Amino acid sequence: xxxxxxxxxxxxxxxxxxxxxxxxxxxVGVIILTLSIVSYDGLVVDDYYKKGMGINQSIERTxxxxxxxxxxxxxxxxxxxxxxxxxTNPDYAPPEDLTVSFRHATRSGSDQTVSANKFENTxxxxxxxxxxxxxxxxxxxxxxxxxxxxxxx
Numbered sequence: 001x002x003x004x005x006x007x008x009x010x011x012x013x014x015x016x017x018x019x020x021x022x023x024x025x026x027x028v029g030v031i032i033l034t035l036s037i038v039s040y041d042g043l044v045v046d047d048y049y050k051k052g053m054g055i056n057q058s059i060e061r062t063x064x065x066x067x068x069x070x071x072x073x074x075x076x077x078x079x080x081x082x083x084x085x086x087x088t089n090p091d092y093a094p095p096e097d098l099t100v101s102f103r104h105a106t107r108s109g110s111d112q113t114v115s116a117n118k119f120e121n122t123x124x125x126x127x128x129x130x131x132x133x134x135x136x137x138x139x140x141x142x143x144x145x146x147x148x149x150x151x152x153x
Contacts, residue, residue, distance in 0.1 A: 065145035068092045072140050072147050084116055084124040084140060095142040098124050105135040
């Protein structure tokens, strides 16, 4: 018998190269598309222009908190219960309620704003659903002042 010079096409490396590169590209594309759909976080800030225009007002509120000698300590006791301890100048009467905003560093969909009610003279309590792990920017505000803190959960 005479053997033919035509080899099995699957044993030629060039065939695998021609088929393999597009196949790998399609597989990687499907993986990236799936990850981008599953982990969509949205925009961090939708109205960046308005946020930029309000920076002076934000600075004034922070300066006002320093003038009043306001400091805050945040304590996470049981997961849904959060306690805030304010320290102020003796001549400043703490407000009845505080507005507390929790903003996640990278996932704006997890941001929350709650009201903290006065529990004792300078102690405030609030209930909050469990926070995602990561870095949180906490803003405590009332009566024309605000304090910013960073909390790691």
